[in-house]
Amino acid sequence: MSHSTSESVPGLKQKKVFKIIVLGDSGVGKTCLTFRFCEGQFLDKSEATIGVDFRERTVKIRNEDIKLQLWDTAGQERFRKSMVQHYYRNVHAVMIVYDVTKPETFHSIASWMQEIESHGLMSAPRVLVGNKCDCGTPESRLATTYAQRLADKYGMPLFETSALLDSECDNVESIFMTLAHKLYSKQPLRVISIEGELGPRCVTLTRQKRPARNDTCLCS
Amino acid sequence: MDPYNTDEDCVNKCNLNGSPVLDRMSNDLNHTKNIDDIATPSELNFDQEFDYEEPEITEKKKEIEQCLKNPDIVNVDKWQSFARSKAGLISDEYRKVIWPLLVGVTLEELTDPPSLDELSTHPEYNQVVLDVNRSLKRFPPGIPYEQRVALQDQLTVLILRVIIKYPHLKYYQGYHDVAITLLLVCGDRASFPLLCRLSYGPTAPLAPFMQLTMQPTQHLLNYMLPVVRRADDRLAECLDKSGVGTMFALPWYLTWFGHSLNRYSDVVRLYDYFLCAPPLFPVYVTAAIVLHRAPQVFSCDADMAMMHCLLSRLPDDLPFEDILVVAQKLYEENDPTDLEPEVAALERREEEQRKLEEERMRRRRAGRVVPRAPLSSRLARYLPAPLRRAAPRRTILAITAALLAVYVYYRPDIFRMHPNEDK
Numbered sequence: 255m256s257h258s259t260s261e262s263v264p265g266l267k268q269k270k271v272f273k274i275i276v277l278g279d280s281g282v283g284k285t286c287l288t289f290r291f292c293e294g295q296f297l298d299k300s301e302a303t304i305g306v307d308f309r310e311r312t313v314k315i316r317n318e319d320i321k322l323q324l325w326d327t328a329g330q331e332r333f334r335k336s337m338v339q340h341y342y343r344n345v346h347a348v349m350i351v352y353d354v355t356k357p358e359t360f361h362s363i364a365s366w367m368q369e370i371e372s373h374g375l376m377s378a379p380r381v382l383v384g385n386k387c388d389c390g391t392p393e394s395r396l397a398t399t400y401a402q403r404l405a406d407k408y409g410m411p412l413f414e415t416s417a418l419l420d421s422e423c424d425n426v427e428s429i430f431m432t433l434a435h436k437l438y439s440k441q442p443l444r445v446i447s448i449e450g451e452l453g454p455r456c457v458t459l460t461r462q463k464r465p466a467r468n469d470t471c472l473c474s
Numbered sequence: 475m476d477p478y479n480t481d482e483d484c485v486n487k488c489n490l491n492g493s494p495v496l497d498r499m500s501n502d503l504n505h506t507k508n509i510d511d512i513a514t515p516s517e518l519n520f521d522q523e524f525d526y527e528e529p530e531i532t533e534k535k536k537e538i539e540q541c542l543k544n545p546d547i548v549n550v551d552k553w554q555s556f557a558r559s560k561a562g563l564i565s566d567e568y569r570k571v572i573w574p575l576l577v578g579v580t581l582e583e584l585t586d587p588p589s590l591d592e593l594s595t596h597p598e599y600n601q602v603v604l605d606v607n608r609s610l611k612r613f614p615p616g617i618p619y620e621q622r623v624a625l626q627d628q629l630t631v632l633i634l635r636v637i638i639k640y641p642h643l644k645y646y647q648g649y650h651d652v653a654i655t656l657l658l659v660c661g662d663r664a665s666f667p668l669l670c671r672l673s674y675g676p677t678a679p680l681a682p683f684m685q686l687t688m689q690p691t692q693h694l695l696n697y698m699l700p701v702v703r704r705a706d707d708r709l710a711e712c713l714d715k716s717g718v719g720t721m722f723a724l725p726w727y728l729t730w731f732g733h734s735l736n737r738y739s740d741v742v743r744l745y746d747y748f749l750c751a752p753p754l755f756p757v758y759v760t761a762a763i764v765l766h767r768a769p770q771v772f773s774c775d776a777d778m779a780m781m782h783c784l785l786s787r788l789p790d791d792l793p794f795e796d797i798l799v800v801a802q803k804l805y806e807e808n809d810p811t812d813l814e815p816e817v818a819a820l821e822r823r824e825e826e827q828r829k830l831e832e833e834r835m836r837r838r839r840a841g842r843v844v845p846r847a848p849l850s851s852r853l854a855r856y857l858p859a860p861l862r863r864a865a866p867r868r869t870i871l872a873i874t875a876a877l878l879a880v881y882v883y884y885r886p887d888i889f890r891m892h893p894n895e896d897k
Contacts, residue, residue, distance in 0.1 A: 273779075280647070281604045299610040302647040304725035304733055308783050323779050330601065330647045336688050340719055343831065374835040 271321045272437045273344060274430070277366050278351035279359040280329030283385040286417035287351060288324045290426045296418050303328045306341050313431065315438045322434055334369065342373040347433045348380040352401075354414060355390040360401065367408055379436040380410040381429060388416040520566075520614050520738040531561050538568050545575065554750040558802075560795055562746030569659045569742060574668055576749045583667035590627050593634040598645045605650045606630050612654050612732070628662045629654050635666055640674045643684040648728035652680065655732045655745055679753035683728055693821070694757060695720040695727060700816035701761040704808050709768050717778045722786035723760045730756055734788050747798055754810050755801065762801040763792065 276284045285307065289297040292309040307326040312319050325345070327338050350366050352359040363382070370376060382405045387395065398414060405412035411432065415425045538556055541548045553572050556563055563569045593599065606629050613622050633653050637645050652672070656665040673680045682690040698720055703710035725733045730748050732741050748756060764771065764785065774784050 280601060281608070299608075301608050301611055301733065302605045302650070304648045304728055305721045306782075308779055308786070310779070310783075328647055332644065332646055332688055336692055337721065337724065339828075340721070374839050 270319065271323055272346050272434060273323045273325065274347045274349055274433055275325045275327065275341065275345045276349045276351060277327055277369070278329060278383075279353070279356075279362050282329065282351045282353040282356070282359050283417050284326050284329065284351050287349075287383065287385060287415075287426060287429075288326045290417045290423065291430050292324065294423065296420075302330075305333060305337060313434055315434060320434060320438065322430060324430075342375070345373070345375060345378065346437050347378055348375055349383060349429070349433065350380065350410075351383045351385050352396075353386050354384040354395045354401075355386055357396055360384075360396055360404075363404060363408075379433050380408070381433055382408070382410050382412045383429060384412065384414040386416055386418070387414045388419050388422075531564065534559070534561065535564055538564070538572075542568065542571060545571065550575065550578070557746040557750050558798075562743045566659050566742065569746065570661070570664070573656070573660055573745070573749055574664045577668060577671040579664065579667040579671065584663045585666070587628070587631045587635060587662050587666065590631050593631060593638065596634050596638060598637060599630075599634065601647075602630055602633050602645060602650065605647055606633075609650055609654055612651065612658075614658075614738070625657065629657055632657055632662060632665055632669060636669050636673055639670065643673055643681070644686060646683050646688075646728065648725060648733055649680070649683070651729035651732040655730075655741060659742060659745075677753055679748070679756075682753075691724070691728070692720070693817070694754060695723060695760075696817050696820055697754060697757050697810060697813055698723060698761050698764070699820060700813045701758060701804055701808055702764055703816070705761070705765055705804065706768060709765065709771060712771055712776065713764070713781070716774075716776045716781040718781035718785065719778075722782050723757075725786075726760055726763075726788075727756050731759075731788075734786075736790055740792070740794055743794055744798075752805070752810075755805060758801040758805045759797060761804055762797045763788070765800065766792065766797060 276288055278284050280302070285300050285303050286297050288307075288309050289295070289300070292311045303326055305328055309324045309326060310321055311324075312321050314320070325341050327333070327341065348370055350363060350370075352363060354360075370378075370380070382401070384396065384398075384401055389395075398412075401414070402412050413425065413429045413432075415429065416422045417426060534556070541552060541556075553575050557572065557576060563572055596602075606626050609626070609629070610622075613625065617625075629650065633645065633650060636653075637643055653665070653669055656668050659665075660668060672678055673684060675681065682694055685691075699710055699713065702713065730741075731744050735741050735744075744759070767785070770784060771781070774780055
């Protein structure tokens with residue numbers, strides 16, 4: 255996982271636009287997560303995404319305005335093959351989402367990883383997000399340790415969150431900010447330092463499962 | 475994440491006795507209330523927007539009602555002309571009877587649907603239920619919870635019935651948006667044969683979307699840019715330059731705009747037209763919308779994301795009557811068969827770009843330098859747009875060589891190093 259050349263983040267210097275593609279099975283909450291991050295609230299009547307949706311938000315990193323472009327993709331496989339291909343072009347970072355209450359959405363992560371690899375994005379910053387952690391009983395939810403093992407295998411940080419809960423708003427924020435900072439610095443990321451830099455809009459990572467050890471998989 | 479619980483709040487606000495049901499129209503196509511004893515869909519109330527009615531609409535209503543008194547002797551052309559002309563079929567009461575007639579559904583085809591339990595083993599069941607459960611936006615505001623759930627079950631049954639009847643047809647996300655529009659207007663008995671007609675057959679408009687891959691859909695969407703180009707070359711150039719592609723219009727085409735328009739009245743108005751238009755007509759409507767929004771397109775950055783963002787969100791105040799007239803004119807002036815060479819050229823260009831991209835990816839993975847575009851495509855940039863589209867690679871090289879030769883012939887001095895020294 256060597257990624258420190260300027261090539262992996264094309265357009266960074268000129269435009270300060272980071273393009274993040276959000277992937278995952280149908281109904282895992284990709285649209286709600288991106289909506290939560292960009293609009294700060296839960297999308298009440300979310301619908302199936304047909305093709306590709308686009309949202310963006312400008313964030314500040316070290317006093318610099320950075321535009322995060324989120325490409326929210328359709329989960330159904332038939333859209334993946336020919337249609338979404340075009341949108342992998344110049345992608346800087348990847349977010350893979352699964353539903354913690356639906357093991358099958360977790361099991362298809364392997365095929366999403368293949369997809370990412372086929373687009374040459376294995377060295378791009380990636381995060382794994384288990385969504386809907388407010389749903390079901392603790393027994394019915396996929397065990398964090400199990401998910402963490404897979405996240406470690408692919409070398410990406412794992413987050414568990416809920417796009418629905420207002421209390422999780424900060425956590426959703428921190429997921430995207432993790433990617434943003436990773437893209438910005440391309441240095442081994444110390445997530446703790448985010449708090450100080452952002453000032454009033456600080457990011458708390460209290461719910462993150464392995465804050466200390468995550469650094470090992472975040473850095474290249 | 476259960477968004478349903480908010481619905482109970484709305485129960486008291488709903489109004490179900492609103493629309494005036496014409497007794498004389500409850501003919502054979504009107505189905506009886508089903509076991510859930512829910513109201514027939516046409517009794518569902520979407521906000522009626524016009525209090526004032528134009529005289530010509532009042533006149534048209536009278537004429538439609540006259541025809542509905544004795545529908546058997548009315549020619550399908552008559553129904554089509556009602557559906558196409560201004561305001562379309564006006565009311566869901568009329569649509570409920572006329573939509574099945576437009577596509578030639580017969581009474582024998584109206585059958586009772588099977589129960590949901592019988593269908594739940596279908597491999598697409600989960601995907602369909604997932605999408606149906608998320609279709610809340612498509613129901614009339616304030617619909618009682620029980621009624622909405624009953625309609626959603628009917629919707630799932632309707633979709634599964636079609637793909638069980640025609641196993642080679644694949645469900646796509648967006649099909650549920652078409653199905654729900656038919657279900658809300660025509661009810662569960664009539665909407666099944668109606669949806670079958672739209673999905674199966676050589677000229678069925680939804681059939682290309684239901685193939686194994688989305689390739690056929692992609693191909694048909696590619697007709698949009700050539701249509702725009704013939705009407706406004708500069709606009710097409712602007713779209714092309716941004717690299718926006720056709721994805722912004724994909725949900726429009728796949729759902730006949732049902733997914734993307736906020737106003738129910740606009741959706742059913744478009745369906746009136748599409749039910750008696752050629753299968754590719756929605757693509758021409760897409761082109762007409764893009765042409766209508768040309769000023770905004772011109773003032774948008776030539777950036778894929780910005781352009782996608784601008785175009786994919788449809789404004790609520792689009793003048794659809796005008797847009798349909800423009801689309802019809804575009805269709806008459808630019809028949810799909812005429813456009814084929816332009817579409818083929820566009821697809822060739824895309825294919826070349828894709829190959830280039832693949833090559834770049836391969837090199838990037840191997841850690842080598844990104845290659846520049848081949849000589850011919852670099853030269854092509856300097857050619858005028860119409861020439862570029864028509865010209866394959868060899869022609870471009872040949873033309874460039876010829877131009878160079880002519881230039882050298884007329885200005886031989888450039889090849890003499892110091893012409894004056896000879897003296």
